[in-house]
Amino acid sequence: MTRPNLLVICGRNKRRSRTAEHIFKNDSRFNIRSAGLSPQSNRKISESDLNWADQVLVMEADQKTKIRKVYQHLELPPIEILDIADDYEFMDEELVDTLKVKINSLLAINYDL
Numbered sequence: 001m002t003r004p005n006l007l008v009i010c011g012r013n014k015r016r017s018r019t020a021e022h023i024f025k026n027d028s029r030f031n032i033r034s035a036g037l038s039p040q041s042n043r044k045i046s047e048s049d050l051n052w053a054d055q056v057l058v059m060e061a062d063q064k065t066k067i068r069k070v071y072q073h074l075e076l077p078p079i080e081i082l083d084i085a086d087d088y089e090f091m092d093e094e095l096v097d098t099l100k101v102k103i104n105s106l107l108a109i110n111y112d113l
Contacts, residue, residue, distance in 0.1 A: 004111050006103075007053035007077075008034045009063055013041040015090045016059050020099045022091065029113045037066055053077045055110065057103065059084045080106055 006024075010017040013036030021034035033052070035045040050056070050071055056079040058064045064079045082102050088095035107113040 003028075003030050004054040004107075004113075005031045005033075005052050006055050006057060007045075007049050008032060008057045009045060009067070010034075010036055010059045011041075011063070011086060012036040012038045013043050015088055015092075016084055016086065016095065016099075018042065019088075019091050019095050020057070020103065023096055023099060024103065029107065030111070037063055047071065047074060050074055050076060055080065055106075057082055057106070059086070078110075080110075 008017040008020040013034055017034035017036065021032050024032045033049065035041065035043045035049055037045055045067070051074070054077055056067065056077055058067065058079060059082050061081050064081055067079060068076065084095070084098055084102070
């Protein structure tokens with residue numbers, strides 16, 4: 001099986017999604033990239049990101065809604081909500097632990113990894 005491509009999204013790609021990309025960037029089980037929904041994002045989500053992704057992980061339910069609305073013309077990959085509030089700084093220890101638990105459990109369920 002080829003390695004799945006995970007796209008992790010948050011508001012501005014400054015803290016939550018960047019942390020996820022940072023902690024998993026060398027994981028041999030899958031490929032990961034991060035982006036944000038805001039025009040002020042460090043790296044803004046694009047159609048090519050969504051075409052690349054096998055799975056999209058968002059931090060909040062409204063982010064899933066926004067992606068579906070803005071990119072309704074695309075055949076979107078499955079979008080999972082991690083339900084992680086914007087209460088953390090980049091690489092916050094609690095954020096790292098939460099992301100590891102949630103992303104690893106999704107990988108186990110969806111990809112048997």
